[in-house]
Amino acid sequence: MVRKSCLISALTAILVFCLPEAAGRNPVAVYAPSFHTLQVTAADNDMAPAVIRHGSDDRIAISFDEIASEPRYLRYELIHCDADWHPDRLMASEYLPDGFNEAPVDDYEYSRATTVHYVNYRITLPDDRMNPTLSGNYLVRVYDESEPDSTLLTAGFSIVEPLARIEANVTGRTDIDRNASHQQLSLAVETVGSGVSAPATDLIVKIRQNNRTDNEVTLISPSSLRGPQAIYEHMPQLIFPGGKEYRRFETVNLRFPGQGVESYLYAHPFYHATLNPDVPRKDTPYSYDSTSQGRFRVRASATASPRSEADYVLTHFTLRMPEIKDAEVYVEGDLTLRRFDQTSRMVYNHAAGQYECTLLLKQGAYNYCYLAVPHGTTEALTGPVEGDSHATVNEYTVFVYHNPPGGRYQRLIGMATVTAGR
Known part of the structure; x- marks a missing residue:
């Protein structure tokens, strides 16, 4: 054996x-x-x-x-x-x-x-x-x-292992602007009883905004120690562009267009859903909407088993705006696995003056947004299409790992989620 x-x-x-x-x-x-x-x-x-x-x-x-x-x-x-x-x-x-x-x-x-x-x-x-x-x-x-x-x-x-106690706070009053376009986190991590002997050097802290990995932050040392707590505050890495609320659409019922859907068409072998044309929001005031921060749920009308009875729909996205010359634009959310690749990349139609993208998606209720990735970089920006606001509802998830010298693996000793905005 x-x-x-x-x-x-x-x-x-x-x-x-x-x-x-x-x-x-x-x-x-x-x-x-x-x-x-x-x-x-x-x-x-x-x-x-x-x-x-x-x-x-x-x-x-x-x-x-x-x-x-x-x-x-x-x-x-x-x-x-x-x-x-x-x-x-x-x-x-x-x-x-x-x-x-x-x-x-x-x-x-x-x-x-x-x-x-x-x-x-x-x-x-x-x-x-x-x-x-x-x-x-x-x-x-x-x-x-x-x-x-x-x-x-x-x-x-x-x-x-829920051993570390994490206190996380988020505010729109940041070190670079006040109640404008950014949100800033501060953290206090208490590791008493967790086996961490040197919190100044043996912790890895990761923060994700809305489960995105492109702008994930990694901290390998705190800004200070305060008694039993490792403090992370007034750090430039903890300032995030606020973005705007995720957009939404529903393809739950293929007989009647749902939220965000302009029309349906069946052309063998697929149903086609044309979404309402989108426009940039970078120059529009912030408007609250209840979303699930980029997630989706498989749903279909008249069935209790969408796992096997929801259909697949070719879903057509359009974004009407001038072409951004120095960046690529992507559809972002769990529907594209938060990845920036050829599947999620939008193609600019010069004749129509719009970005276009088609995704094969299962029936359901979806969140999405448009992110721009400047050429030569890997971090996506909300500003060029969606715009940024300090009031946006964003989820920040904090992971704390213990990484002792000579250790053979990194223990996850704490996790916490804090929600910003309304």
């Missing part, structure tokens, strides 16, 4: 180096064009993040579809990662009780009464076969059983 476990760990180490480069930082990615609607959430709440409290009954769910008539023999591999979502050097036997980190994806459903045939797959963790024991980040790599070296998609979740 020991020799077999070591062999599996060695094979895992080889496969780690075959992972696509994008597995780091943003672990949620699809690499095969037939796979769609990848969601990674809490198992009992598809609006909650994929985070498990160590030692609890929490579970996460990974759901995805393949546009196909028959299921594949899929398997997945569970890999422990560092704070940047890069695989670390732990062997599977160090974070799984029996040392086996691969299992079949055997929870699947055929689509029913849909124009597009697909198979929905679901992975729920932990389960009897895969019950990780260490905190930190975990990458799930899905592959075809017949091609184990070829990655179809990846997903990520975290296990947190």
Whole structure:
């Protein structure tokens, strides 16, 4: 058993180096064009993040579809990662009780009464076969059983030991403007009882705005120590452009255009949804709207099982504005996996004077926005299209990792979410 476990760990180490480069930082990615609607959430709440409290009954769910008539023999591999979502050097036997980190994806459903045939797959963790024991980040790599070296998609979740006490505050009165276009965070992290002996050097703090990874902030040292607390305040890295509220549309009922939808058309083999044309908001006053900060929910009218009965719709986005010469414009949100690639990139139609993009999306209620990525950079900007306001409702999620000298892995010892704006 020991020799077999070591062999599996060695094979895992080889496969780690075959992972696509994008597995780091943003672990949620699809690499095969037939796979769609990848969601990674809490198992009992598809609006909650994929985070498990160590030692609890929490579970996460990974759901995805393949546009196909028959299921594949899929398997997945569970890999422990560092704070940047890069695989670390732990062997599977160090974070799984029996040392086996691969299992079949055997929870699947055929689509029913849909124009597009697909198979929905679901992975729920932990389960009897895969019950990780260490905190930190975990990458799930899905592959075809017949091609184990070829990655179809990846997903990520975290296990947190709630040992650090995090106090997070956000304000529109920042070090660069007051109640204008930015929001600024301040943090206090107390690590008493967490095993952290040197909080000034042994903590890694990460902050995400609305689950975006392009502007994720990493802090490796506090601005000061105050008794048992590591303080992070008046730091330029903690000032974020406010953006505007996410835009919304619904394709729940394909007979009647829902919110944000101009018209439907069926042209074999797909339904087509043309969304209402969008315009820039950078020069318009801030307006509150109740959104879910870029998330989406699969929904379809007259069915209690949208997992297998929601249809697929070619969804057409248009953004009417002059071309931005020095940047690319992307559709951003969970609907594009928060990635800036050829799928989410908008193409400028000079004849129509607008940006255009078409996405194949499952019926549901969606949030999205338009971000501009200047040429030669990787961080997206809200300002050129959406504009920025200090009053915007944004979610800031804070992750605190313990990274002791000589440690073999980075423990996740705290997580907190603070909401800015109204």
